[in-house]
Amino acid sequence: MVINQKMVKLGQVRSVIRETFEYGNKRAAEIGRENVFDFSLGNPSVPAPAEVEQGLLRLLTETDPVALHGYTSAQGAPDVRAAIAADLNARFEAGIRPEDLYMTCGAAASLTVSLNALCNPGDEVVVIAPFFPEYRVFAEQAGAVLRVVPADLERFQINFPALEEIINPKTKAVIINSPNNPTGALLSADTLRKLCDLLKARSDAYGSPIFLLSDEPYRELVYDATAEVPYLTNLYDHTLVCYSFSKSLSLPGERIGYIAVCNRMAEYSEVYAAVCGAGRALGFVCAPSMMQKLLPSVLGKTADMEVYRTNRDLLYGALSSYGFSCVYPDGAFYLFVKSPVEDAAAFCEKAKEFEILLVASDSFGCPGYVRISYCVSTQQIKRSLPAFEKLAKAYGLC
Amino acid sequence: MVINQKMVKLGQVRSVIRETFEYGNKRAAEIGRENVFDFSLGNPSVPAPAEVEQGLLRLLTETDPVALHGYTSAQGAPDVRAAIAADLNARFEAGIRPEDLYMTCGAAASLTVSLNALCNPGDEVVVIAPFFPEYRVFAEQAGAVLRVVPADLERFQINFPALEEIINPKTKAVIINSPNNPTGALLSADTLRKLCDLLKARSDAYGSPIFLLSDEPYRELVYDATAEVPYLTNLYDHTLVCYSFSKSLSLPGERIGYIAVCNRMAEYSEVYAAVCGAGRALGFVCAPSMMQKLLPSVLGKTADMEVYRTNRDLLYGALSSYGFSCVYPDGAFYLFVKSPVEDAAAFCEKAKEFEILLVASDSFGCPGYVRISYCVSTQQIKRSLPAFEKLAKAYGLC
Numbered sequence: 121m122v123i124n125q126k127m128v129k130l131g132q133v134r135s136v137i138r139e140t141f142e143y144g145n146k147r148a149a150e151i152g153r154e155n156v157f158d159f160s161l162g163n164p165s166v167p168a169p170a171e172v173e174q175g176l177l178r179l180l181t182e183t184d185p186v187a188l189h190g191y192t193s194a195q196g197a198p199d200v201r202a203a204i205a206a207d208l209n210a211r212f213e214a215g216i217r218p219e220d221l222y223m224t225c226g227a228a229a230s231l232t233v234s235l236n237a238l239c240n241p242g243d244e245v246v247v248i249a250p251f252f253p254e255y256r257v258f259a260e261q262a263g264a265v266l267r268v269v270p271a272d273l274e275r276f277q278i279n280f281p282a283l284e285e286i287i288n289p290k291t292k293a294v295i296i297n298s299p300n301n302p303t304g305a306l307l308s309a310d311t312l313r314k315l316c317d318l319l320k321a322r323s324d325a326y327g328s329p330i331f332l333l334s335d336e337p338y339r340e341l342v343y344d345a346t347a348e349v350p351y352l353t354n355l356y357d358h359t360l361v362c363y364s365f366s367k368s369l370s371l372p373g374e375r376i377g378y379i380a381v382c383n384r385m386a387e388y389s390e391v392y393a394a395v396c397g398a399g400r401a402l403g404f405v406c407a408p409s410m411m412q413k414l415l416p417s418v419l420g421k422t423a424d425m426e427v428y429r430t431n432r433d434l435l436y437g438a439l440s441s442y443g444f445s446c447v448y449p450d451g452a453f454y455l456f457v458k459s460p461v462e463d464a465a466a467f468c469e470k471a472k473e474f475e476i477l478l479v480a481s482d483s484f485g486c487p488g489y490v491r492i493s494y495c496v497s498t499q500q501i502k503r504s505l506p507a508f509e510k511l512a513k514a515y516g517l518c
Numbered sequence: 519m520v521i522n523q524k525m526v527k528l529g530q531v532r533s534v535i536r537e538t539f540e541y542g543n544k545r546a547a548e549i550g551r552e553n554v555f556d557f558s559l560g561n562p563s564v565p566a567p568a569e570v571e572q573g574l575l576r577l578l579t580e581t582d583p584v585a586l587h588g589y590t591s592a593q594g595a596p597d598v599r600a601a602i603a604a605d606l607n608a609r610f611e612a613g614i615r616p617e618d619l620y621m622t623c624g625a626a627a628s629l630t631v632s633l634n635a636l637c638n639p640g641d642e643v644v645v646i647a648p649f650f651p652e653y654r655v656f657a658e659q660a661g662a663v664l665r666v667v668p669a670d671l672e673r674f675q676i677n678f679p680a681l682e683e684i685i686n687p688k689t690k691a692v693i694i695n696s697p698n699n700p701t702g703a704l705l706s707a708d709t710l711r712k713l714c715d716l717l718k719a720r721s722d723a724y725g726s727p728i729f730l731l732s733d734e735p736y737r738e739l740v741y742d743a744t745a746e747v748p749y750l751t752n753l754y755d756h757t758l759v760c761y762s763f764s765k766s767l768s769l770p771g772e773r774i775g776y777i778a779v780c781n782r783m784a785e786y787s788e789v790y791a792a793v794c795g796a797g798r799a800l801g802f803v804c805a806p807s808m809m810q811k812l813l814p815s816v817l818g819k820t821a822d823m824e825v826y827r828t829n830r831d832l833l834y835g836a837l838s839s840y841g842f843s844c845v846y847p848d849g850a851f852y853l854f855v856k857s858p859v860e861d862a863a864a865f866c867e868k869a870k871e872f873e874i875l876l877v878a879s880d881s882f883g884c885p886g887y888v889r890i891s892y893c894v895s896t897q898q899i900k901r902s903l904p905a906f907e908k909l910a911k912a913y914g915l916c
Contacts, residue, residue, distance in 0.1 A: 122726060123636050123637075123638075123690075123785065123789060124634065124635060124636060124638055124792055124795075124796070126799075127634060127635045127791075127796045127799065128792045128795060129795065130795030130798050131790070131791030131798070132795070163588055163589055164584070164588070165584065166584075168583050168587055172583070172587075173578055173579075176578055177575065177578055177579075180571055180574055180575055180578075181571075184565070186562070186563065186564075186768065188771075189566055189570075189768060189771050189772050190770060191561055191770045191771045192771055225801070226801075228801040228802070228803045229801040229802070229803075231801060232800055232801030233801070236522065236525060237521065237522060237525045239521075239522060240520060254798075257799050258801060260799075261799035261800065292521075370583070370584065371587045372588060373588045373589050373590055373804060373807025373810075374587050374807055375803060375806050390521060392529070393529035394521050394522055395529065397522075397524070397526060397529030397530070398525045398529075400528050400652070400655060401524075401525065401630075401655050401656070401658075402801070403623070403624075403626040403628075403629060403630030403631070403656060403800070404623065404627070405626045405627075406771060406773070407773075408771065408773050408806045408809070409771025409772055410772060411806070
């Protein structure tokens, strides 16, 4: 039997996140959903903003169905791309033209299309720990080798000495993700400037550009007025922004996002063509048409972020007061907590005794922590706090 | 500059179909849309059945938006897969279980996921000319080499002597497409039985299965009561049915389809796992959730096929009467017409003088023909007939 064994393994191995979620469902059937504190999945818990339903109803009742559900061009409907470009330019002075955008089936597709467009076999793709584990799958499928920069455990920015050592003439791209899954941390403007300076210097030295892939599903999920999420094309010409509306609009199942190729890179035309070529070769055809056509009416809207902010404040405050050491989450909907023992998986097992379901950080390339997804009801968080306190006491933290 | 040059080329080279379509838009601006007879694109012209709009409106007003737009499992929502399996079993006694189905973003995704699941570098994938040109792109992206069986120009079935010569121990899969794009021809039950017997015999001889990928976006588009489209899992265990709702429900932009893996193949578990792995590695995550959830209420419905039947009868009858030699189209919405001169591209240029836009068959691996997509308004067909008659006269056919 000689079918592709890499694909067999990718299909057989369940992620820790998914296994924890399944355990939660089983346990909920045994003791009641309200008694299980499942923090495993990064699935938005806040409904899409009302404008989404209104917009879809309007499209369905007022648009010719042949046009509404018909193929768009592979790059995306021109008016949709024009609206997105105008929105990005109004918010970030990003200098994005409609023709720089390529509509995709969400962030994962934005990344696989970009990586397949850029990479040749043997190229290296650099990620900063802790990182979303699927980056490895996507990079390796594109024929690249993943190189991991160990975490900056002080501030969850970038470990620059390690990064400087890892970058070499084979480096084709660096993936960043800010706000970050799994830490919720933001890369500061200083960190980003330093990163872009390094990439520029190395690109010049090697005579070949290193691309920056900015994975931005959480861009709109920041909770503090002072938090800044710089727009990367303004800092670095060789940037591809990989965006998704999954989290900002609570539409993760609908698969809608885009790639923005910075038009200031010298190789712009080739890179944009390669993005189109990769989308074609991977079988994407076009991004879902009705969801594309919804976007102009909902740009700038988000699901109710106040719920996530409330959850963050509750959880960060309570867990810190119980003696847990938590990374302060500026954005996304994750809290990254240091395990009181070296083995985070053992800590997760202990937490299960209190019906708390957490995800050990090992698969994120940064052992010794757990990820708490707080995209759950505020009620669940309130109900879970006594259990967290007991868990802290079990480790003598309070 | 060393980004992936294969992808650059795939993105830069426009298909003949797309170029012809763009020319049609330009010409329409010059002389009026009603005076251009554009038969280039296979884009459904008949609206989705009313049940689609009703079903979507109901989902939007009656379903919790968090569930409606949330992630489904990568394989697809369980109730959706159960409904599709029940429908297939009621219609074809297909023996499909819900867990044999993997929901996809349409036929292209069904094919790329299947090919990436099955193929190792250097494997061969066999197609039967004339064939949809993207098969080459999909197979080569999956690391395989495309082998083309020359067309059976007598009956547009399968040239078995050529197929027997092409199949060898490196053959991993054969792709069939019935009803066919670009001919509209159906593979007969006899042809399919003969094909399956050959694949069984060779699989046994080589000690390694040859998979049959049945690309079925046109399954529901057949116009004669006597036309039979056998269900392939009933004929051959190593079948993967690659289905799409794009044409049957007129939803091509929404990207919704599935892969059905025959559970009677010995390697079923590995193959299904590899399908899941390939979907993950290519970045599909899940098929669009609202479209998935629509399906149980619209299974068995189709767009109004009477329009296509009327168009077929009109066009086939008239062109035959003008002296053109046409393949009789049992299904799909394409008419395949022999070019009166050897160079089909030259014939297409001549047709342009009469404002008729056709696609030369060269890119389908079968030179000397043109494809007419009759998924247009019946009015356009009626208006175009005098032009076709003049074109025939220009070649002395009538």
